[in-house]
Structures are given as structure tokens and as C-alpha cells.
Amino acid sequence: MTEDSGVQVASEPRPGRQGTVGRRFRRGLTGVLWALAGMLLTVLMWELVKLVGTIVSLPFTTSDQAMPHVWTMVQGFGQPEVRGSDTTVLQAVVSAAAYSLLVALGGFVIGVGVGLLLAIVMQRFAFMERGLLPFVIASQTVPLIALAPLITGIGNRISIGPIQWNTTYSVMFIAAYLAFFPMSVGALRGLQAPTATSLELMRSYAANPRQVLWKLRFPASLPYLVPAMKVSAAAAVVGTVVAEISTGVRGGIGRLIIEYARETTSQPAKVYVAVFGAIALGLVAAGLVTALDVYLTRNLPKESTA
């Protein structure tokens, strides 16, 4: 950038501390509005496809069982979960999604913690970095989720001290496992982010490694930690739902989707409500991480993290 382009920059004012929040909020709001427009468009397309399906034959079935009307789905929210039951489908889905969210959160916290620890170890000892990093990177490219059905085997058969292992821990374990990798790679990159100049400065102060870690490396790594955390959170949610599906653990949204999918002949809308629940679960998790992001990066210039 030419320094003199200050005049051009004037057409887009440099965000000050106050203007930034408002601008970010406004941009977020427009994003949400456009996303709503996109959803409306999807609904219209859905009904259009159903309409076309009644006239010409499409390569897939558009029957009310496979593709219920949008209003049928909406009604599905209020239907009783099973005939004569007091709980509605919506209530069942919300409680299942909340349960999955808790499991995912547990996995996320464990995964992020272990990921951070490993990053600190790899940063501190070059040999560990050279030895472990190839595996960490390779692990991101392989379908670890394939292990999910095998973890179920562990369920209920072991106990660690006073804690009786149950299959929910297996699900959390998978979520943590998936959340751990993006975190460790992002955190390592972040811890290595300080420039040689900053490190020399710390050395000139005769700072010990722990001081360098807390005063320099950790704060400097924030712009890397936050995106890594977003990826980790997404991985924890996807891991939780998929693990629930493949292990068949009760209580969560994954199992509910499988169960409801079997009931499409009697109540076609149910599975859709469950899928919406899974989507809402992902959005809530993303929202939580965004809130964390806003808190952690409150003192940083915003252009880079936008």
C-alpha cells in the first residue's frame, strides 16, 4: 500500500474502537437478513419442485412422505412425539439437541485443552514438533470418524476409578478427538507467530521461557486460536452427531434423526424437525464460539479477524 493512499482510505474510514462494533453488528445483521432470504428461496424452490413433480416425473420421489409440504413440517413441530404422549416432537427435539450440545461442549473443552497442551509441547521441544506434527496433519486428512462404531465396544465394559464408563463418554471422546486436531495445529502456528524482533526483545529482558509463553506467545497467538476454535467447535458438533448416529447412543439428536427417519410413513414431518434440530444445534454452537471470539479479541484490531 502506498502511504499516500491515505486519501483513498478516507472513502472507507479506518474503523475506530467505537465504529467497529456498530459496523460489525450491522454487517452481521445484513448477513442474517440475506441468509433468511436464502432460506425463503429454499422453501419456494422446495414447493416448486414438489409442484413440478406432480406434472412430470423427476428422478426422485416428490411424494408427501419423502418431501412433505413446508406447512406439514411446521405442523410437525407441535405433534405429539408418540400417539397419546404429552411431549411434542418439538420438545423431544429441543431436549435431544440440548443434550447433544452439552456432549459436544464437553468434547470441545477437552479437545481444545489437549490441543493447546500439545501445541505448547511442540513449540517448546523441536523434536516433538518434527515427530508429532506430520501425524497431526495427516490425521486431519483421514476419516477418524470411522472409529466411532468401535468406541461403542468400550462402553459399559470398563470403569476408570469410581467413574463407570458409559457410551456418552465414548461420544464425547470422539467429539474431543475431532476437535483436538485443528486446535493443536492452529495453536502451534499461533505460538510461533511472534516475530524474531519480539523474541529478541524478550531475550533482552532476560525473560524465562514461561514468561515468554505468557507475555508474548500466548497473546500473539489469539488471532490464530480463534479461527482454530471455530473449526474445533464445528468438528465437535459434527463429531457428536455422527458418533451418536454410528454408535446409536440414546438421548442425543443423532439417534433421534435415525429413529424418526424410520417413521416417515406414519409421520413424514418428524425427521425434518429432527434435522432442523441438528442445524439449530450447529448454529447455536457457532454462536457461542462467536461470542467467545468477540470477548477474546476485544482488544485487537478488527480488520484481520473479520
Added chain:
Amino acid sequence: MSAAPTSTVAVQAAGVSKVFNEGLANEVTALQDIDLSVREGEFVSLIGPSGCGKSTLLRVIADLTHPTQGTIEVAGMPAAAAREQQRYGMAFQQAALFDWRTVRRNVELPLELQGWSKDRRQARAMELLEMVQLADFASHRPWELSGGMQQRVAIARSLAVDPPLLLMDEPFGALDEMTRERMQNELLRIREETGKSIIFVTHSIPEAVYLSDRVVVMSPRPGRITHVVPVDLGPRNEDTREADAFFDAVTAVREALRGHGGGTVRAKAGEV
């Protein structure tokens, strides 16, 4: 020097103003009432502190942005027509080379856009690379070149369509001092060989003085021309940088730059 006045005018700006964010709270008057005329074959530098609008003035001349008021003529036609007919070449502080093209194909780019045949544009690109002494690097990628070499490629590219006018926006701003002086000599040599008119934006007083026939001094808020310092040092060579006349001209420009701040002005303001 080829500063001999000719009847034709390379660039004529009359009453040019540029206001960003007009009517908004963050309104900025980048240029106010600029009158400037550059003779054919003349070398004019624009100098001033950050925000004085010198880059904006260059962009208005290049028709990269439109003036809020006033008119610009380049080679006797409106700025837009001059851009469409490629009557100028442009170089920026960043070389802005395309990483995915070889050095030669970067120089060919403007010719490609003009629809030249492959043989013709290859020949022309090689001719230009020889002029900037980079013929040996024709098939290298830009990232294999040093900053000074990249900038020479960018200059070769700006000369590709053989325009009568070069617009240069701090092209040597990112180079170290030694490279910078070499590039200045090179630019003067190229100008000697081709007889181009050149408008050159810079932050550096010695650079402006060494290169130019006239130094246009600008001041910010609002951006306007405060002084025009004519420089008559004859043909330049390394001794010029040590000559008393050179230091006198540097002092004149420096005082013109201080002028708007309230200091004494002893600079001889030339006519615009």
C-alpha cells in the same frame, strides 16, 4: 535535458477538485482547484506529505478515478479517451506483477489486451526487457526476482504499448537507497532513449530534484498545489548528486514543503 518547450501539451488539468464521501460526516477534500500543465517530453514530480492528494491527482489523470470538478486532457483528448486508447503507461509502488506469468508474459500483458499477435508481442517484450537489462530473466517467474528487478519489469510493462506518457506512483518507494539511485539513472536513460513525458509521484526530495524538470509541491487538507519549483541542472550524472546547484534545489523544495506550515518561504515559485 529534453525540457525544451514544445507547442504540444502532454497533460492539461484545469480547475480539478476531488471530494471523497461528499455530503457525509467523513467528507475529505483530496484535491482543490488544481491547475497543472505538463509539456510534451517534460519530467514533472509531484511531492508532498501523506494525504496531500498527489496519488489522487495521478489517478485522476489516469482516469482511474473521476474528478468531482474540472477537466483533464491527456494528449489532447479527455482522460477517459486517453485511457481507452492507451496513451499512457502506469507504474505503481508495488510492481503488481502476476505470479502465474513469466517475466516476459507480464510485459506482454498490455499488448495481449490490445490484441497483438503472439510473435509481435514476444518480440516487443524482448526488446523492452533488453532496454531494462533483464532479457536473461525473460522466462523467470516474478518471485524469483529482487524488488528492483521486479520494478524494472513493471516499467518495461508500462512502456509496452509505447505510450507518449508515463504515470509513476512512487515506483521506487519500496527499494533500498542504493537500488533506488541506480533505478533513477536507469529511468533517466530510458527517458532519454524514448523521449516520454513523465509524471512521477514521490516522497523523496532528492529523488524529485534529481529526476525532474519541475517539482510540483502539494499540501494537504485540502490537497492543493502550493509551489512549483523549476529545476535546471542540465544532463544528470553521478556528479549531479554532489553539485551545489543540486543542494540548492533540494533546499528550495524543502522550504516550499515547509511553507504551508508557517515557516519562511524563500523558494522561487515558478509558474504553473
Added chain:
Amino acid sequence: MGGRLRSVWPPLLIGFLFLAAWQLLVIVQDLKPYLLPAPSLIASNFFGDLGLMSSTAIYTGTTALLGLAFGTILGIVAALLAARFSIVNNIVTPLAAGLAAVPIIALTPILNNMFNITSRTPRVLVTVIIVFFPMFVNITRGLLQVQPVQLELMRSMNASPRTVLRILRIPNAVPFFFTGLKVAAPLAVIAALVAEYFGGPQEGLGSRIASSAANTAYGRAWAYVVASIILGLLFYLAVLAVERWTAPWVGHRRST
């Protein structure tokens, strides 16, 4: 040469120590295979039926490849539209951002109902959707995030928007395309594999891992996991190879 050796032996050593410790743990603690089968048991299952392993991996790999191909094409088309018409960008980009954390794989049962569950189609489709978003987001970014000075240069050379797209934006998007593909290729394998957990044909890795585990053939189940890991690595390495070959300038310092 020495440098190369130095970068290769730490992971080899750590990998070997890890396997040895695993084997030792199983023997000393007398762990049952349902908890953790020994590496030797997994290896004997893997190499004992290499033909079945590869045909199973090829089934899932084909699903992943089809999904990756169609999802990538769709991503390219949508990104070109988004770069041209801001309304497409406005609608799809926030959707893509929101869906990043959503388990899209949960759509599989719906697609299973709409399409023939006994065919590969619903699995390919869910893979297409999962591949689409990272491809779209990255390619769009590459088309739009060109250096302002390069845009000014193009304008100074009187280039039309179409020329700018061809000469500047598309080449600029190539590294971004590969960044997206490096994310999408392993995702495609994961999607193809997990989609099998929702029922349908039983020929793929996901189905066979689940059924082997259900039949308490844990050594075999883990052998299929090894096959999935190899499949995922193959997809990733293939992307790296294509990138080296088609875009040798990627990963180098940008010229200023």
C-alpha cells in the same frame, strides 16, 4: 540429503514407538480386542484379505470421488456467479458461514427417502453438498480478493470486466481453489463413509466397519479403519500432486 533424513526420522521413530507401546500394552494388560486389538491382529486382518479391503475402499472411494467432482463443479459455477452477481454472493455466503458448523450429514436420511436408498445416489448427493461449501467459499474469496493495485493496473490498461476475470481473477483464484480442495477431498471421504451408517448398500467401508464391530470381529473392523485412513490420505496426496503439477507458483512468496 542429511536434512531430508533429519525431517523423516523423528516421525518414523515416534510412529514406531507408538505402535510398539500399543502392542506391549495389549500383551501386558491382556486387553481384549473389543477394547483395543493389537497392531499385529489389525495387520494380519488387513493383509490377510487385501482384495476385500481394496474392493471395499474402492466402493467408498468411488462415492467420494463422484461427490467431490460434482461438488467442485457446482462450487466453481456458484463462485463465478457470486463474483459476477453480488446477490448470489449475498445469499450464499452467510448460508455457507452458518452451515460450516452444521452436521450436513444429517440430511442423509431425507435424501435416502427421496432417492433410491439401494443406490449410491443419496450418498453421492450428501457428499456433493458437503464438498460444495468449502469449494464455494474459497473460490469466491480467490475471485474477489485480488490486490487493489492489480485491479488499477487492469483498469489503466483499459481491460473489460470479462478480461479482468480471465486474466486476473481466475488465475488469482487458483491457489484458493486448491486450499478448498485440500479441505474438501478428505471431507468427501468422510462424508461418503459416514453416509453408509444410515443404511443402504453394505459394500462400503462405513457399513463394513459397523457390521464387523457388531459381529465382534474387532480386528477386521480396525483393518477397515486402516483402509479408510489410507483412502483419505490418497485423496489428500492426489490433490497435492495435482497442485504441484498445474500451479507450480502456488506457495511461493507473492511478488509485491
